[in-house]
Amino acid sequence: MHRSRFTTSALALGAGAALLAGAAAPPAGAAPPGRVTVADPAQYVNAYVGTKQGAPDFGNGGGAGNTFPGASVPFGMVQWSPDTATYQHGGYFYDDHRIAGFSLTHISGAGCGDYGTTPFMPVLDGRPVAHSDFSHADETTAPGSYAVTFKNGLRTELAATQRSGIARFSYPAGHTASLTVDAGKAFNDANGSISIGTDTLSGWTESGGFCGTGNRYRVYFHAQFDRPFSSAGIVRAAADGSGTVDTGRRSATGTSGGIAPQPARTAEARERRTGSGGDQHPDRQRAASGAQALVSFDTGADRTVTARVGISFVSAEGARANMIAEQRGAAFDELRAAARAAWNDLLGRIAVDGGTTAQRRIFYTALYHALLHPSAISDTDGRYPGFDGKIRTARPGHTQYADFSGWDVYRSQVQLLALLDPARAADIAQSVADQGASAGYFDRWTLANGGTGVMVGDPLPIIAASIQAFGGTDFDAAGLLRTATAGSRDTRQRPGHGPYDTIGFIPADAGGIWGSAATTLEYTSADFALAQLADRIGDTAARDTLLHRSANWRNLINSGSGRIQPRDTDHSWPDFRPAQQDHFVEGSAAQYTWMVPYNHRGLFDAMGGDAAVAGRLDDFFAELNGGPDSEHAYLGNEPSSNVPWAYAYAGRPYRTQDVVRRALTGLFADTPDGEPGNDDLGQMSAWVVWAALGMYPQAPGRAELVLASPLFPSVTVRRGNGAVIDLDAPGASGSARYVHALTVDGTASTRPWLSEDFVRRGGTLAYTLSETPDPAWGSAREDAPPSFDVGPARPATGAIAGLGGKCADVEGSSTASGTAVQLRECNGSTAQQWTTASDGTLRALGKCLDVDGSSVFNGAAVQLWDCNGTGAQQWWARADGSLLNPPSGRCLDVPGSSTASGTRLQLWDCNGTGAQRWTVPA
Known part of the structure; x- marks a missing residue:
């Protein structure tokens, strides 16, 4: 078996570089048996995955991953990426061979559009264009960098640091080298301002409107070029994307209309039927905003122009300072190598050995996408905009983060992040705490440190509680608990909290609520996670109150059907179909029935016991991605994410092993259409990583891991805090998925789960796998993963x-x-x-x-x-x-x-x- 060793060191770029220093590999012969490393895991990343529709468009953001292929470092503020003329959320549609610009900011995988601010576009001969043609054969992408050569011979290369980017524009001979920068353009309605210096461009772009909501933010930028402009001016725009240049103007402001469809994703928007409808692929030309500069360069001696660009959410001066601090004048190739090293350090914390090349590409691409967000929002001096609009300062030596796809990532993405980098995860938890403290409540989906109110539930407190469970403890947990508890009685944080707090559920006949039953279940998960956080910090009174509230799911169990159903204020049961979406959110009643991830034992008993549950699960997984109107699974969206692991609680872990492997190998691929739904800022990709490891963080706010089986024969997980988890599974493959035996640190185990203590300290798992199931292994009721209920532990x-x-x-x-x-x-x-x-x-x-x-x-x-x-x-x-x-x-x-x-x-x-x-x- 091949076992390669991997070491890396990040380029020293000064204190503000924010690039991860690589950990040295152990000396030859020192690694324990089964421990593996991987050389240059970035080589397996295919950033095109998710840029093309991979499943039917079920109306929840399209059937693509909505990812982007451009340059970013882990959790970067800058994501400098190409935007195709045909819009798809994320900015890039693989089947379109026309690039309209390279904008500085993106969000990966969302089901609505935002960012896409301040597109740069190299052009020839001083003439603005709507787009330029290219071929994928002339395009390359890798973690931290991107490059493309247009059909006209003009080449663009991009690389990134955390808060800045660097570009090389190489112009063909015989043409004037020119570039446009539009400060008034983004994916949504935008306005902006730009100023032209002798060799600089600076200004700001303001945009917002995520999912048709009212969020607004301002991104400042500063661009420094390696030579003075030979000419410069402001573009007088034409409708076809062309225009003339007014060289007498050195500054301008302007506005533009957005191109991103914005389906309604809040209760208010759905009731008003606001949002611009359809989810993807509008294709229309856009004129410049009026704040578009065009600059030209003398390339007689050197046809390659280098641009260094910093951004900031505080000021243009902050953008310039970020660029200087992080780049320190380093050459393009140095910065590109440093970005790759940063990715290799983080990607290499999970080293896999064996498997096919395609499997390794699927795995490391998913890990890459799972670690793009949340995004840094504080400058190198620590300043950032708070939710209250005031400029605040992060703790010295720490980073403030933004862009939380809360409803999605609370399920397993933040747990993966905390598994691999607990210290950074603690900063993310502190960022959540700070958002709540400055806003006075916790929003559900936050962008650029502003609330949108998108989706349902109360996910941000779950994020912090789960990070704390996985060892990211360096944050104000007590303060977060106080804010979350107070916010649970705030309609901005918990719409429908009145009846939830009094009768224990949100009635179907209550107004102003999107998905009464789904929202009730989301609140119970939040209450459970907060109860665990309260317990960890010694607040037993809060723990007991929250734990009791987490049992509110029982109020929606109809004992006649054994299903979770919507219920009216008078406690009667409205007409019901398992496939209905009414009173649920982006999923059906059948899909939400399983959403009590912290108490499957109680749920399964209420559903008729393990045998009945196992049969229903088998029916459920007869189809893996049936969409939101189905009685079957919808693994292209989050409400079904945890369900494959539920079999383990019903004494059928071999069925978890089967369904997880079938989903992993059947729904995901290493091609542009390789995702069955939106990546949702890394949640879908995190699921892939967990599935390939054969483990999953089922209960919110806790760190036990429910087991399936590893896809790879050998895996080593380095947690970044000294703990290491080794997996040894000889013969593991797409078909060899069934566990016949397991030892944990050398001791035989029949438990299909790992304790929080094991996850904390690390250890070794050794599997015996087969292509045929072993229904006996892990089937005993006492071996089931723990469920958490409200009664005494000892009756x-x-x-x-x-x-x-x-x-x-x-x-x-x-x-x-x-x-x-x-x-x-x-x-x-x-x-x-x-x-x-x-x-x-x-x-x-x-x-x-x-x-x-x-x-x-x-x-x-x-x-x-x-x-x-x-x-x-x-x-x-x-x-x-x-x-x-x-x-x-x-x-x-x-x-x-x-x-x-x-x-x-x-x-x-x-x-x-x-x-x-x-x-x-x-």
Whole structure:
């Protein structure tokens, strides 16, 4: 087996370079058995992946990855990339052979358009053009750099540092070398200003409107050229993209209309039916903005012109300072090599050995795309714009980050980032905390340190909690928890929080909510993740409150169908179809039924048990990418991301192993159409990386990893903090996917999951794999990955004593569902032996304490009923001794405070009287 060693060192470019220094490889012979490294992993990255439609357009951002192929370093502020004349989110459509410009900023994989600010365009003979033709045969892209030669012979080469870029424009002989820069143009409506110096261009571009919302931002730029301009002026634009140059003008302001379609992605926009409709491929010419400069150069002695460009979200002076600090006058080739070294350091933290070339290309391309965002927003001096519009300063030695596709990346992208670079991840968590502190709430989808309100849920607190779980602890976790807790009662952060906080779900008949059932589930995940964060920092009161709220998913379980369904304010169930999108978001009810990733045990019990669940999962995965109106999986979008791993909780880890490998090898490729949906700032790609490793961070806010099987025979994960995880899986391949045995640090294991402690300290996994399944391995219920519920870890059994020293009693010791629960003299019989179960229920005689008909009204009778996982069977002990039924907000009560034996218990407004005071087994 080939095992190559990889070392790299980043070019020293001064303190502001923000390039990763490579870690030295261990000396020959020092690596433990199975440990591998990889030489130049950047060679396997194909940045074209995702630039062409790879699946049907289901209306959620198109069927492409919406990536871009240009120059960027990890988490860079600058993403200098070509934009084709045919627009696709990300700016580049692979099938179009016309480049309209090279803009300085991009977002990778979003389902709406933004950025694309300040396009540079080299031209010939002082004539602006709408676009120039090229061939992919004359184009190259690699991590950190990009190059293309137009059909007219003009060549552009780009490379990047974190906050700046460098370009070489090589002009053919016999032509005047010219360049346009348009400060008033972006993918969306924009305005801008540009000033021309003797050898500099500077100014700003302002844009926004992501997904049709009102976000705005301003990007400042400063460009320094290696020679003075031979002529310069402002373009008088023509509609066809051409124009004449007014050499008497040295500055200008201007505006332009956007070209990015903006489908509505907020409740408000959907109700107003705003947004510009369709998701991709408009193709129309655009005139210059009026703030477009054209400069020309004397290339008699040297036909290659070098431009150095810095950007800033603070000021043009900041842009210039960023460029100087990060480039330090280094030559183009040096900066390009340094960018590649930075990528190699980070990509090389996961070294794979074996597999096919295509598999390695899919893997490292996905890892590359997963590490493009979030983007640095602070300058080299630490200054950045806060959510409140004030200029703030990051902690010394730390970077502030922006561009959080919250609804997407909270699922596994930030966990991957924290696995590989906990220190940087902590800066990202602090950036989240700072966003909330300066805004007064947490937005869902933030761009350039501004909120958009796009999508649903409360994902940013989950991001920070998950980073903390994976070891990124150097941030103000307590402050973030305070802001998140306060913000949970703010409509800007949590639309529909009123009913969620009182009756435990957002009703289907509530107004102003996009996806009542989906949003309820999103809030429960956020509450669970925050409960874990609170526990880690010792805030037990917050932990308990949040953990109880995380059980609100039970209020949407219909015990008749065993599905999560929308529910009206009166607790009735509207008409329902598993394939409906109504009350869900970019997915169907069938796809959202599985979205309780932190408590599959409770969910599966409510769905009828493991056997029933396994059959439903098999039906679900009969199709892997059925779209949002399907009863099958939709792995081209995020709500289905975690579901393949759910089999492990139902005692069928071999089915997880199969589905994960089928999805990985069947939906993804190393070609431009190699993604089945939007990359969503790295989430889709992060899923690919986790799938190839054969592990997944299922529970938000925690660091356990659920296992499938590795795609590669050998893998070494270096966490960047000294911990190392080695995977040894001889014979692993696309077909050899089934686990027959596993050892963890040399000890045999039948658990299809890894503990948080293993992830923290590292260790070695050794697999025995086969092409045939082993249904027995990992199938024992006690081997299932952990689920987290609201009841005690150790159930207690005994009497529930109440008013008059009497006990809660099952009438006649009957086990029939519907039997009354009453007050009676305590007698120690089985009819009075209640167990406080881990799922928040109270159980006697094998059944649960239940509210008749799931009523939420005063006087509703309490009875014994088959345990069904619904909110009608949740009873939470409170400090005053009462037992709260959360969906009703009412307490277990003795009618009229009667002490007469045979008095049937009921629901009633919580009032703190003796009629509601109970002693529960502990």
